[in-house]
Amino acid sequence: MRFLTSLLLSAAAASAQNQLRGFNYGAQFLNDAPKRQVDFEYEFNAAKQLPGTNGQFTSARLYTMVQWQTTNTVIEAIQAAINTKTTLLLGLWASAGAATFDNEIVALKAAIQQFGSAFTDLVVGISVGSEDLYRISPTGIENKSGPGANPNELVRYIQLTRDAIRNTGLAGKPIGHVDTWTAYVNASNNAVIEALDFVGVDAYPYFQTTMENGIENGNKTFYDAFDATVAAARGKPVWVTETGWPVSGPQQNKAVASADNARIYWEDVSCSLMSKGINLYYYTLQDAQWGTPSPSFGVKPAGDLMQVQPLFDLSCPANAPTLFDFNVSIEAVSKTCNLVFYLPVDGHEWRAPYRILEPRVIIVSQLNNPSTYASNFRNTGMLAINGVPCQAGENVGYQLDSLRGLDWEFFQTTAPALGLFMTISG
Numbered sequence: 546m547r548f549l550t551s552l553l554l555s556a557a558a559a560s561a562q563n564q565l566r567g568f569n570y571g572a573q574f575l576n577d578a579p580k581r582q583v584d585f586e587y588e589f590n591a592a593k594q595l596p597g598t599n600g601q602f603t604s605a606r607l608y609t610m611v612q613w614q615t616t617n618t619v620i621e622a623i624q625a626a627i628n629t630k631t632t633l634l635l636g637l638w639a640s641a642g643a644a645t646f647d648n649e650i651v652a653l654k655a656a657i658q659q660f661g662s663a664f665t666d667l668v669v670g671i672s673v674g675s676e677d678l679y680r681i682s683p684t685g686i687e688n689k690s691g692p693g694a695n696p697n698e699l700v701r702y703i704q705l706t707r708d709a710i711r712n713t714g715l716a717g718k719p720i721g722h723v724d725t726w727t728a729y730v731n732a733s734n735n736a737v738i739e740a741l742d743f744v745g746v747d748a749y750p751y752f753q754t755t756m757e758n759g760i761e762n763g764n765k766t767f768y769d770a771f772d773a774t775v776a777a778a779r780g781k782p783v784w785v786t787e788t789g790w791p792v793s794g795p796q797q798n799k800a801v802a803s804a805d806n807a808r809i810y811w812e813d814v815s816c817s818l819m820s821k822g823i824n825l826y827y828y829t830l831q832d833a834q835w836g837t838p839s840p841s842f843g844v845k846p847a848g849d850l851m852q853v854q855p856l857f858d859l860s861c862p863a864n865a866p867t868l869f870d871f872n873v874s875i876e877a878v879s880k881t882c883n884l885v886f887y888l889p890v891d892g893h894e895w896r897a898p899y900r901i902l903e904p905r906v907i908i909v910s911q912l913n914n915p916s917t918y919a920s921n922f923r924n925t926g927m928l929a930i931n932g933v934p935c936q937a938g939e940n941v942g943y944q945l946d947s948l949r950g951l952d953w954e955f956f957q958t959t960a961p962a963l964g965l966f967m968t969i970s971g
């Protein structure tokens with residue numbers, strides 16, 4: 546059990562090294578003013594300096610190659626990325642018809658020409674389109690999400706992109722497409738998947754209103770969508786190109802928008818994606834500049850990005866297990882031993898600090914022995930774990946891990962009971 550765990554951890558650590566972590570960056574502010582080079586630089590630098598993230602958010606996903614409110618001028622984010630050494634997941638906007646797509650290609654070629662390897666070396670991928678298939682699906686239409694593109698158009702745009710980068714500094718860079726998981730599980734879109742090097746998926750449990758989409762199911766809802774995409778992706782790598790939980794906005798079915806819930810989502814989804822070495826572009830760093838979005842997904846609120854603090858903690862929990870030893874009485878021979886974990890009941894703050902988040906799972910493993918129990922706390926302040934035959938007269942060790950890095954610091958006490966106890970029955 547222990548051995549297996551450490552093997553898995555080192556495999557994850559190895560793959561995490563080349564992993565991409567970043568945010569999504571729109572071309573304009575909420576008041577429709579274009580972002581200029583200075584704005585992009587400010588955002589890219591702020592992302593790298595986010596407290597709690599160890600400077601790991603060094604990649605930027607763009608939606609377009611074209612500077613906002615121009616026909617086909619290169620977006621100023623490119624120079625900003627060069628100046629700040631930010632890697633780029635480029636985006637070519639594909640939902641506004643063939644002529645607009647041609648302008649994306651013009652800007653892409655111009656950027657290669659103008660900046661050379663200073664630009665191309667930073668490019669980690671190119672996404673042809675963003676949620677275009679979602680927009681033409683029944684849900685997209687119902688949600689008035691605007692015009693999209695059909696699979697044939699996208700396949701053609703992907704080919705145009707491959708042609709445009711042939712024999713340039715971008716040759717060999719992976720070409721993908723970004724869409725909702727619902728688009729990928731729809732077999733009518735298979736030709737798009739077929740044409741790609743990687744599959745970018747956007748998934749927001751908050752919007753999955755036909756499901757039990759409360760934050761307590763957020764992680765499962767996200768991974769169900771992710772796993773469904775992987776299953777549809779024909780072995781191509783799946784990148785998480787957008788996900789997030791809103792810090793404010795209306796309740797959607799069971800999903801409540803709040804900074805506390807965004808923190809839980811970050812801890813569960815973002816931290817687990819990062820520990821698994823899956824590419825992640827979180828939505829988003831800041832979406833409330835010069836306007837009031839509803840819902841708002843920004844990690845930071847409106848204001849000077851370098852001055853305002855994140856709305857929730859962005860650190861990922863360290864895996865720090867707690868070990869317990871029991872010297873099992875010789876009189877327990879052929880009896881059943883039970884583990885019981887007592888937590889202080891609410892109102893006994895003096896035993897803090899600890900914090901428990903739904904779904905309150907701790908994992909108990911017996912050391913040098915494969916038995917593992919996962920159990921849910923309820924509000925009784927007590928957790929009971931299945932009985933096992935007592936190892937009478939032996940010293941038995943247990944390791945406690947919390948699924949979501951339960952923070953605790955306490956002295957075990959007997960009156961009142963606090964901590965892990967073994968009871969003997971039968």
Ligand SMILES: *[C@@H]1O[C@H](CO)[C@@H](O)[C@H](O)[C@H]1NC(C)=O
Nearest residue numbers: 678681682683696731733734
């Ligand atoms: C499946 O994909 C096709 C082609 O993109 C689209 O026309 C259709 O509406 C989609 N169906 C659903 C249920 O999303």
Ligand SMILES: *[C@@H]1O[C@H](CO)[C@@H](O)[C@H](O)[C@H]1NC(C)=O
Nearest residue numbers: 684685687688752753754755
């Ligand atoms: C789109 O509409 C569906 C069905 O009404 C709803 O469940 C979902 O939350 C909407 N999605 C978005 C992104 O607004």
Ligand SMILES: *[C@@H]1O[C@H](CO)[C@@H](O)[C@H](O)[C@H]1NC(C)=O
Nearest residue numbers: 764765768812813817948949
């Ligand atoms: C979230 O789900 C993933 C995939 O099943 C899992 O690896 C991870 O431990 C889960 N995290 C939490 C906090 O439940």
Ligand SMILES: *[C@@H]1O[C@H](CO)[C@@H](O)[C@H](O)[C@H]1NC(C)=O
Nearest residue numbers: 871872873874875938939940
């Ligand atoms: C376990 O408890 C017994 C009985 O009190 C004692 O004799 C023994 O030394 C203890 N063993 C260890 C390893 O502490």
